[in-house]
Amino acid sequence: MYELIQISGQSYYIQSPAKIGLVKLNDTDVCLIDSGNDKDAGRKVRQILDKNGWHLTAIYNTHSNADHIGGNRYLQAQTKCKIYAPGIDCDFTRHPILEPSFLYGGYPCKDLRHKFLLAQESDAEFLTEDVLPDGFEMIPLPGHFFDMAGFRTPDDVVYLADCLSSRETLDKYQIGFIYDVDAYLKTLEMVKSLTARMFVPAHAEATADIKELAQYNIDKARKISGKIVAICEKPVCFERILQRLFDEYCLTMNFEQYVLVGSTVRSYLAWLKDSGKLDVCFENNMLLWKQAG
DSSP: OOOEEEOSSSEEEEOSSSOEEEEESSSSEEEEEOOOSSHHHHHHHHHHHHHHTOEEEEEEOSOOOHHHHTTHHHHHHHHOOEEEEOHHHHHHHHSTTHHHHHHHTSSOOGGGOSTTTOOOOOOOEEOOGGGSOTTOEEEEOTTSSTTOEEEEOTTSEEEEETSOOOHHHHHHHOSOOOSOHHHHHHHHHHHHTOOOSEEEETTSOOBSOOHHHHHHHHHHHHHHHHHHHHHTTSOBOHHHHHHHHHHHTTOOOOHHHHHHHHHHHHHHHHHHHHTTSEEEEEETTEEEEEEOO
16 A cells, blocks of 8 residues: 556556555656545655655645545645645635535534544645646546546546546445536546546556446446436335435445435435436425436
């Protein structure tokens, strides 16, 4: 873990629970794409920088999930590097309490205020094309989270953040976190059309061809949406839908999984309602989901 792996002349990644991109800008200066999940990840990154005599100029966060910004504060304090994050995710990076609050739908209890959902605050600035190093391209990747973005480096390596997951992860956990299902599917269709020397997803192996894995993620999302529609054959409340999905996929409920999977299922329900496949009714002061028509 935390092994530095070179992909091409300039581009590397650090093997960690969420891969950290590292790109050489010249003989001494480097930038990071994300920073790992906590202060300890930041320390390990700093050791790699020191070992190679590299100076960290900036961290470009793909999005604001805690496992991608957790090392920000430590590395910024140690190196005085700039930190950039895209769109709404910049606000979440500045005020990370927003993540568990958003997932829970209110003020999060202590069970949800831990490093896996709540990073330390860092002084982030808005990510725009003009703050990128020469030759970098920002690639919008909405869907998994609000304004997530990936990057193409000058030597044609594409860092894809969390826009897709490995087959193993999907087969084990089934329901990967999604904020906007429609945007997620459109992003994956776009990713299928990309070519690059190498693609580096945060939660899958680096590969020269991303099409097959992108399609696997699309197929999994569509299967889950079909299962939700089937569950709603008769009017049913959200909690019952969530229980059925956990039971049918043999998942184990805990507080963290409740908010992560629960938020995702709500996003599926919203997408299915907006696309005319589901509707709602109110009975005995309870919102029930049902098939449309």
